[in-house]
Amino acid sequence: MSIRQWQTIKVSYCQRVGKEVSFEAQVVYPDDRLPDQPPRIVAHRCSFGLQCNLNGTPSCVWSGTNPDYDPFHENSEA
Template sequence: MSNRKWQTIKVSYCQRVGHEVSLEAEVVYPSDVMPDQPPRIVAHRCSFGLQCNLEGTPSCVWAGTNPDYDPFVENAQQ
């Protein structure tokens, strides 16, 4: 049976919530029966995604409410 785990990809400052946030990915590791398969990323989330969703306006791709806006990509390009 496969194992699912949330792993921190990156820690970054988010201007929207005013805190350091953890950007996490849900990784599925293969079972012992098929050990040669690579792990797969099936989902992404932010540690403050719930707080952003409670504000009532679309926030970002990491909170799951606005797939067109990723504030952490913009920060990396500057």
């Protein structure tokens, strides 16, 4: 049976919430019977995305409310 895990890819400071947040990916590891298959990434999320959604204002692409703002992309360019 395959295993699904959320793994932290990157930690960054988010100016919208004023906290350190982590960018996570859901990775699916194949069953032991398929050892040659690589792990697959099936989803991405922000560790603070749910709280941003409850905020009532458009936050970022990872909370699903503002597709034009990606705090992880902007912080990597600085």
